[in-house]
Amino acid sequence: MKNVCSACHTSSYVDNFYIQYDGAVNLYNDKFGIPATAIYKKVRGAGLIANDTTFDDELEWTYFYLWHHEGRRARMGAAMFAPDYPVAWFL
Numbered sequence: 001m002k003n004v005c006s007a008c009h010t011s012s013y014v015d016n017f018y019i020q021y022d023g024a025v026n027l028y029n030d031k032f033g034i035p036a037t038a039i040y041k042k043v044r045g046a047g048l049i050a051n052d053t054t055f056d057d058e059l060e061w062t063y064f065y066l067w068h069h070e071g072r073r074a075r076m077g078a079a080m081f082a083p084d085y086p087v088a089w090f091l
Contacts, residue, residue, distance in 0.1 A: 024078035028071060036066050 005014040040063045043049055049057040055064070076082060 021078050025075055028074045032066060033071060036063055 002014050049059055055061060
């Protein structure tokens with residue numbers, strides 16, 4: 001990917017972008033992904049939600065949207081400077 005970016009940008013710009021991008025991904029994972037996964041596994045392990053893939057519990061959908069939709073939105077927004085990039089999440 002850096003080769004593609006380097007076609008238009010200087011190497012220092014590209015390197016700094018990837019440092020910032022990696023930081024944003026790690027921050028999302030640390031702030032949302034890892035804690036949410038830990039909670040989800042504890043609830044599932046305690047038998048409070050079904051241990052299958054039916055998505056019949058509200059927590060399953062909440063976790064899915066946090067991990068899949070919002071996680072993708074944050075990572076792709078940070079990667080592509082997308083207008084829906086939720087800057088406030090990282091403050």
